Amino acid sequence: MLGLTIEPGSAAAELERRRHSPAQRVQHLLHTHPALSPAIILLLTCIAFTLLNDRFAAPAALSLLIQQTAIVAALAIGQTLIILTAGIDLSVGAIAVGSSMLAAMLAAEQGVPAPLALVVGVAAGLVAGSLNGLLVTRVGLPPFIVTLGTLSVFTAVVLIYTGGQSVPGADLPDVLTWTGTTFPLGDFRLTYGVVIVALMYLVVGWALSQTAWGRHVYAVGDDSDAARLAGIRVSRVLFSVYAVAGLIYGLAAWVLIGRAGAASPNAIADANLESITAVVIGGTSLFGGRGGILGTLLGALIVQSFAVGLSLAGVDDQYRLLAVGILVIAAVSVDQWIRRVRA
Amino acid sequence: MTTTQTPVLAARGLVKTFGRVVGLDGVDVDVYAGEVLAVIGDNGAGKSTLIKCLTGALIPDAGTITCDGREVTFRRPQDARAAGIETVYQTLAVAPALDVASNLYLGREERRPGPLGSVFRMLDKQGMRRRAEEAVRDLGISTIQNITQPVESLSGGQRQAVAVARAAAFGSRIVVLDEPTAALGVKESNQVLALIERLRENGLGVLLISHNMPHVWQVADRIHVQRLGRSAGVITPQSHTMAEGVAIMTGAAAA
Ligand SMILES: Nc1ncnc2c1ncn2[C@@H]1O[C@H](COP(=O)(O)OP(=O)(O)OP(=O)(O)O)[C@@H](O)[C@H]1O
Ligand SMILES: [Mg+2]
Numbered sequence: 286m287l288g289l290t291i292e293p294g295s296a297a298a299e300l301e302r303r304r305h306s307p308a309q310r311v312q313h314l315l316h317t318h319p320a321l322s323p324a325i326i327l328l329l330t331c332i333a334f335t336l337l338n339d340r341f342a343a344p345a346a347l348s349l350l351i352q353q354t355a356i357v358a359a360l361a362i363g364q365t366l367i368i369l370t371a372g373i374d375l376s377v378g379a380i381a382v383g384s385s386m387l388a389a390m391l392a393a394e395q396g397v398p399a400p401l402a403l404v405v406g407v408a409a410g411l412v413a414g415s416l417n418g419l420l421v422t423r424v425g426l427p428p429f430i431v432t433l434g435t436l437s438v439f440t441a442v443v444l445i446y447t448g449g450q451s452v453p454g455a456d457l458p459d460v461l462t463w464t465g466t467t468f469p470l471g472d473f474r475l476t477y478g479v480v481i482v483a484l485m486y487l488v489v490g491w492a493l494s495q496t497a498w499g500r501h502v503y504a505v506g507d508d509s510d511a512a513r514l515a516g517i518r519v520s521r522v523l524f525s526v527y528a529v530a531g532l533i534y535g536l537a538a539w540v541l542i543g544r545a546g547a548a549s550p551n552a553i554a555d556a557n558l559e560s561i562t563a564v565v566i567g568g569t570s571l572f573g574g575r576g577g578i579l580g581t582l583l584g585a586l587i588v589q590s591f592a593v594g595l596s597l598a599g600v601d602d603q604y605r606l607l608a609v610g611i612l613v614i615a616a617v618s619v620d621q622w623i624r625r626v627r628a
Numbered sequence: 629m630t631t632t633q634t635p636v637l638a639a640r641g642l643v644k645t646f647g648r649v650v651g652l653d654g655v656d657v658d659v660y661a662g663e664v665l666a667v668i669g670d671n672g673a674g675k676s677t678l679i680k681c682l683t684g685a686l687i688p689d690a691g692t693i694t695c696d697g698r699e700v701t702f703r704r705p706q707d708a709r710a711a712g713i714e715t716v717y718q719t720l721a722v723a724p725a726l727d728v729a730s731n732l733y734l735g736r737e738e739r740r741p742g743p744l745g746s747v748f749r750m751l752d753k754q755g756m757r758r759r760a761e762e763a764v765r766d767l768g769i770s771t772i773q774n775i776t777q778p779v780e781s782l783s784g785g786q787r788q789a790v791a792v793a794r795a796a797a798f799g800s801r802i803v804v805l806d807e808p809t810a811a812l813g814v815k816e817s818n819q820v821l822a823l824i825e826r827l828r829e830n831g832l833g834v835l836l837i838s839h840n841m842p843h844v845w846q847v848a849d850r851i852h853v854q855r856l857g858r859s860a861g862v863i864t865p866q867s868h869t870m871a872e873g874v875a876i877m878t879g880a881a882a883a
Contacts, residue, residue: 495750507724510719516705516736
């Protein structure tokens with residue numbers, strides 16, 4: 286079957302010619318490079334907003350864009366890992382807020398040394414993520430239900446623990462707010478929080494593409510029964526993904542305190558949906574096994590550039606929601622279309 | 629393959645139930661080194677359940693499994709792998725989005741030499757790709773041509789060839805094949821049959837499940853007939869004709 290060569294002018298040659306129609310070539314390209322479509326969308330978005338208002342492309346606006354994207358981009362790393370295993374995490378925001386409140390309260394009210402308070406706060410994220418992981422792997426509940434439950438539980442625990450009170454920036458030690466400190470980079474102004482998020486992307490991206498763990502994450506999301514028969518410890522991989530995601534949320538909490546300059550139990554209320562939006566627009570399939578964090582980073586940047594670009598263009602914020610909503614539906618449609626490809 | 633030899637893999641009294649459905653109802657089986665043991669039986673006779681119990685994919689409810697005379701417990705597929713038993717499951721167990729080379733090494737990835745591998749756990753992608761290419765070429769499986777192609781872009785038969793190549797390349801004692809030629813063309817089926825004979829010549833035990841009676845009578849040394857969850861007897865291509873084998877399989881005759 287593969288040994289046959291295609292005769293010119295034959296039916297096969299005709300098919301071969303049609304097979305490589307432009308649409309199918311695009312489909313194939315997007316299939317092999319899932320980050321390509323968000324990259325194109327980001328590029329078009331940036332061009333469009335620059336044409337509307339050339340202040341969009343100015344270093345000041347772009348610096349703000351990057352700083353504002355950092356937190357959702359960080360949370361979306363964990364969300365991507367979980368969605369790659371065909372799961373979903375609705376407790377993202379609750380875990381990050383919990384971590385930030387624990388670190389802030391310990392340092393500001395219990396007099397715990399700042400570095401220790403930070404470590405405990407980040408570790409709390411790891412513990413919370415591990416709890417999700419245990420419920421998914423040991424109890425065998427669907428990730429949606431598990432994280433829907435822990436979303437409420439974590440949110441309630443945080444509100445009970447803090448009494449609903451914020452910790453004002455003046456009470457916070459420098460270690461916790463350090464992530465909000467800006468430094469110049471050429472014409473841009475970045476924060477140390479942005480650097481931390483960039484490092485997280487590098488480390489996780491590298492682990493996904495260069496280690497056996499990364500390959501197993503994809504294999505488990507692709508077909509968990511096949512992965513198990515192929516000798517992969519599916520539960521162990523799944524648990525590790527939820528635990529690592531929790532750790533990432535804990536680190537994102539540190540970036541959050543720096544960005545907000547305070548710690549509030551009501552921060553990032555939209556984190557769940559925003560992180561899922563970034564992942565989906567970034568081309569990672571909700572069915573698992575396909576995608577990656579480069580796309581997620583682009584997805585987070587796209588959403589934020591709509592916010593910055595539309596406000597610079599003087600357009601009402603409701604239109605941002607409208608645009609993002611349309612983009613999500615378009616992204617999932619493209620994913621469905623790409624999944625139909627058979628070389 | 630005399631019966632005084634110790635079987636490389638043997639099971640006694642295997643029972644496996646799924647709720648009220650009985651998959652296996654007290655099955656004995658012996659596989660010797662350097663032989664092809666075929667398992668035939670109607671749909672639902674318990675063939676796949678039998679080999680899943682033998683390879684750690686299912687844990688039997690009762691019964692014992694011995695490897696070279698020593699009792700073993702396989703809790704998961706990698707336990708059987710560690711004992712030198714490789715399996716092509718009926719469902720193939722390949723990861724569609726990964727390429728052929730990644731699938732061959734799935735679950736046993738090799739790391740780079742030196743600190744890159746030991747400290748940073750970095751995969752030896754090039755090495756695995758090269759060795760996968762060699763393995764596929766040595767096995768004489770011509771239908772897999774491009775080792776970097778994602779498995780989802782392959783035909784059903786090509787995917788089957790990937791699964792067979794994986795088992796044959798890594799099996800050191802026993803290779804278990806659950807309908808390995810079901811989706812293959814004539815030429816590819818013959819390649820797999822030749823491969824099975826080569827594995828036997830190399831002293832491995834081969835457990836072959838097939839619905840294709842001519843194939844079974846062509847390569848098998850002994851034939852285990854499975855019927856309604858039980859063993860209906862063990863025959864050989866010399867002792868019974870195909871028609872007689874089928875009669876035992878369907879319950880029209882006794883072994
Ligand atoms: N996971 C399962 N859950 C419930 N019942 C099962 C399961 N696996 C197998 N069975 C049942 O066990 C019996 C034996 O199934 P098995 O797959 O071993 O048959 P088989 O001989 O391999 O058939 P085929 O030739 O169709 O592959 C069938 O009645 C089947 O319905
Ligand atoms: Mg079967």
